[in-house]
Amino acid sequence: MAPRRAKFISYGTDQQCDEVKRFIEDSGILLDVREIDKNPLTVRELENLIGHLNVNHFLNTVAASYKKHGLDKKLPDRQDIIKLMVSDHTLIRRPIIKAARLITVGCDKKKISLMLQLNSNGEAQETSFGGNERARANLRPAGKKNGGRRTAHAGHGK
Numbered sequence: 001m002a003p004r005r006a007k008f009i010s011y012g013t014d015q016q017c018d019e020v021k022r023f024i025e026d027s028g029i030l031l032d033v034r035e036i037d038k039n040p041l042t043v044r045e046l047e048n049l050i051g052h053l054n055v056n057h058f059l060n061t062v063a064a065s066y067k068k069h070g071l072d073k074k075l076p077d078r079q080d081i082i083k084l085m086v087s088d089h090t091l092i093r094r095p096i097i098k099a100a101r102l103i104t105v106g107c108d109k110k111k112i113s114l115m116l117q118l119n120s121n122g123e124a125q126e127t128s129f130g131g132n133e134r135a136r137a138n139l140r141p142a143g144k145k146n147g148g149r150r151t152a153h154a155g156h157g158k
Helices: 015-026 043-050 064-068 078-087 109-116 133-137
Strands: 005-010 030-035 096-099 102-105
Touching: 005 015, 015 030, 015 109, 043 078, 096 109, 102 109
Parallel strands: 005 030
Antiparallel strands: 005 096, 096 102
């Protein structure tokens, strides 16, 4: 099975972000790291990351530039906020962790663990039976008759 991957977007050095990065890497997940202070996001990339989510989830309200730009008084419309975040990367809350179709912003290890399906030991969980041949051999398609009984298949219904 190929190793699982996630994108890790951050900037500068930050003890909390570094700790989260190590936590994810120690779980066996390969990270594609992007330091946006060295390789800035484009407007299109940030729009794609945010998608249909509320842009405020991605806004760093504790950045000094938040008040400097007057964002503590009034927020401009979505497109102007995104352009401002691209021009001043310190307005982007970090880290942004994206895996498949899921995304988490910030350093909450519990949310990150849920998103990346890490077990309590901080290791990536298998989302299928992952090598358990006995469990796989005992499965029968749903609805097939087995000696007069119907059997359902285990798993997530797919």
